Amino acid sequence: DGGITQSPKYLFRKEGQNVTLSCEQNLNHDAMYWYRQDPGQGLRLIYYSQIVNDFQKGDIAEGYSVSREKKESFPLTVTSAQKNPTAFYLCASSNTGRKLNTEAFFGQGTRLTVV
Amino acid sequence: AQTVTQSQPEMSVQEAETVTLSCTYDTSESDYYLFWYKQPPSRQMILVIRQEAYKQQNATENRFSVNFQKAAKSFSLKISDSQLGDAAMYFCAYRTNYGGATNKLIFGTGTLLAVQP
Numbered sequence: 208d209g210g211i212t213q214s215p216k217y218l219f220r221k222e223g224q225n226v227t228l229s230c231e232q233n234l235n236h237d238a239m240y241w242y243r244q245d246p247g248q249g250l251r252l253i254y255y256s257q258i259v260n261d262f263q264k265g266d267i268a269e270g271y272s273v274s275r276e277k278k279e280s281f282p283l284t285v286t287s288a289q290k291n292p293t294a295f296y297l298c299a300s301s302n303t304g305r306k307l308n309t310e311a312f313f314g315q316g317t318r319l320t321v322v
Numbered sequence: 323a324q325t326v327t328q329s330q331p332e333m334s335v336q337e338a339e340t341v342t343l344s345c346t347y348d349t350s351e352s353d354y355y356l357f358w359y360k361q362p363p364s365r366q367m368i369l370v371i372r373q374e375a376y377k378q379q380n381a382t383e384n385r386f387s388v389n390f391q392k393a394a395k396s397f398s399l400k401i402s403d404s405q406l407g408d409a410a411m412y413f414c415a416y417r418t419n420y421g422g423a424t425n426k427l428i429f430g431t432g433t434l435l436a437v438q439p
Contacts, residue, residue, distance in 0.1 A: 240427055244365075249328075249413060249431035265426070295365065301417070301427065309355050309417070311427050313367035 209234045213298050213314030219322050220285070220292065228283045228317045230298035237303045239281035240311065243267060244295040253296075256281055257303055285319065293321050324349045326416050328430035335404045336438050342389075343399045343433045345414030352376075353419040356390070356397045361411040361432075370412070373397065375419075401435075409437040 211232040220226045232239065238257050242250040252265030256275040270289025275281055281300075285292045295318050301311040325348045335341035347356070358370040373381045373390050380388050385405075389398045401408055414430040 238427075242429070250429040252426060252428060255426055263426075297367065299367075299427065310357055310369045310372055311367075311415075311417075316365050 211298060211300050211312050211314045213296075213317050215317060216315065218317055218319045220319060221322060223287045225284055225286050226319065228285070228296055228298075228319070230281045230283065230314060232279050232281075232300040232312070234300055234312060235278070236300035236312070237278070238301045239275070240299045240301075241265075241271075241273065241281070241283045242297045242299065244297060244316075250297065253283065292319055294319060324351070324416055324418070324426070324428055326414050326428055326430040328414055328433050330433045331431070332434045332436070334436045334438060335401070335408075337404055337406060339404055340400060340402045341404055341435065343401075343412050343414075343435065345397045345399070345430055347395050347397065347414070347416050349395070349416065349418075351418055355417045355419065356388075357415040357417070358386070358388070358397075358399045359413045359415060359429075360408075361413065362409075367413075371399065404437050406437050406439060409435055411435070 214229045240255040241253040251267050253271050254273040256262035259278050262275050272284045297316050298314045299311040327346045354375045356373045360368045360370050371381050371383045371386050385402045387400045411432045411434050413432045417427045
């Protein structure tokens with residue numbers, strides 16, 4: 208079945224560590240997105256990518272990094288520079304432009320906790 | 323830059339009644355998509371309904387319909403015959419139809435809907 212898979216579901220990070228969240232899609236979507244969700248703040252865009260080997264910063268990119276080496280993969284690294292990384296992270300993918308099925312499909316999310 | 327605003331942090335509706343969730347947005351573009359997503363306690367995002375800006379007809383999906391007012395930049399969601407399973411966080415979202423670096427998908431802050439039995 209086509210879909211988007213995030214792993215792990217739960218992740219614990221020690222202070223000062225970098226961690227990488229995985230996001231894989233087999234929907235042949237061009238665009239992929241990473242969002243952070245905190246209570247009362249909705250979904251805030253961290254990074255997004257429209258095509259392989261290209262990505263743009265979203266509204267809260269500081270302390271995060273991404274890569275898009277393959278169309279189906281868009282991993283997010285939470286670096287030690289991110290001062291408050293505890294949050295729920297959602298990955299999404301979508302077609303671009305005027306195509307059928309233009310909505311974004313979401314993974315099940317990763318809950319990251321700093322210990 | 324585009325923005326999406328949901329001014330109702332929480333709403334409540336009686337089972338079988340109708341409720342309307344508000345969403346306004348700001349953009350200088352003319353070609354874009356608008357969406358309503360539902361996020362139940364499982365936190366899985368589920369598409370409720372989509373609207374293309376160049377289509378004047380309001381989208382409907384069973385008990386869900388929208389009131390799209392392009393000039394006013396308003397995109398409200400009406401839920402008819404509310405059911406207990408409709409209780410969730412609802413997000414309004416915007417995406418441009420133009421390609422390139424501006425092709426972001428942006429969300430409002432959400433409205434938490436409670437359904438009273």
